[in-house]
Amino acid sequence: MTMTILRAGPLTVLKDEGRPGHAGQGVAPSGAVDRSAYARANALVGNPRGAAALECTLGGLRVRFDEPAVIVLTGTDAVLTVDGTRTAVEEVVTVAAGAEVAVTMPRRGLRSYLAVRGGFAAPVVLGSRSTDQLAGVGPPRPAPGDTLPIGPAPSSPATGTAADDTVADGTVASGMVAVPDEDGPLEVDLGPRDDWFTAAAIETFLSAEFTVSPASNSVGLRLDGPVLARARTEELPSEGVVRGSVQVPPDGHPIVFQADHPVTGGYPVIAVLTPAAADRAAQARPGARLRFTVAPA
Template structure:
């Protein structure tokens, strides 16, 4: 077992696993990796269980020094990655020698990168998860320079992988499937058609909680207040401005504005990789089981 000394964090770096499912009735959101497929792939590449705690790095800038040596893999937004100044490839298991520095530059596309280390990041679990919930303040704090991250014990061999199944983040318009409802009846029929036919810009007022979108106004058919209701990742909640907010991993567990539709779980990773300034396009889908 070894550790990582954190030298720099970039805009935001957190510890994430697959979150805390099943606790919404207690007021605790799921949290976990915003792009769950990328986290799973990174862990598989280094021989971890898919849900092992890893680092979610927003727009690069992470730098760590290895103590004891470690095998890592980077997935999600493809950051140029260097070990002691030598560029190495993402989407593959690579070894960081004892005392070496690993640095990530800004990604070529996408927003969030996932750095898995063989053995997983060994921080204390809170309610069964090592994830940082930035809204609720649960789990470890976001990384800061000077932090020391313990690495857990490795189990089993590193898998031999010639080619990893990679889904690179889109650089242009992002298409997301959405199931109408549960409060589509609070909106005009034209509003739903507008949502499904107009592009929406991702604004800079976006984070792990959600993405505020800018585009055509979604008009209501009903006035008045809506009692708070349970929320899920992918919910498109519409405040009185008519501009939707797409909730992501650290979303609130209840909300008081109507939800016109819910992005299917399989597409939430695509949404989580969209940068401010990119456009989202929603298309109708039928109900399916939510993300694992």
């Protein structure tokens, strides 16, 4: 069974749970940017954890299956159409062989996840089928005319409901899209280098509004807004960073690392988003307004 790409849209890549454990080789975990939406898509069609899905940024995707397929779209309010007929949000649908499936541009959110029962059986690179756009590891971006193989159907049924299922970093795969500027501040844990910033900078970080820059991508959200002043000016040796790290370079404007972040960073990290907040940040478009708050103990 295969699927043919008719149109790839602005940015469509293959994603799964990522490739942890390769930092020593300079390869970050990568994986889906919104992990809860990705996991929910697989759960809805009955796939096991870790099955590869398509991560589609701002819609525009159009595909065709050569055999009947069971599919679902999660992550945004984008509409999945089958031969022009609209489906409900997060509705599991069976499409006929030869049917044309399209993803509209979402009004809310940024990244949608198209899962097919059986998962996409692209070649595995370092234990993952994820495309890492920073390291250049994993399958290439699908282009019009490309054919993607689909794996065998799993033994578990496609239930059409996504029970809570915790993914690798503790994110719970439940709920619909939640974008940060409409659903409250993003929760963070301060540190590990919050002591490198003035008390006024910490207060500003937790009270001011920041705007997502157009220069943002799956590596990091670049934020415009008030400058966060340092209390210490010496050079910080490079150290490991994780998804959701809020790194502050010398210009004082924060960068929120996303799934394709580098393995290490040489600037102080003022805070780290909780896993759920990192998923919400994954849906922030350029121009979105972000606020931060300390996560409850």
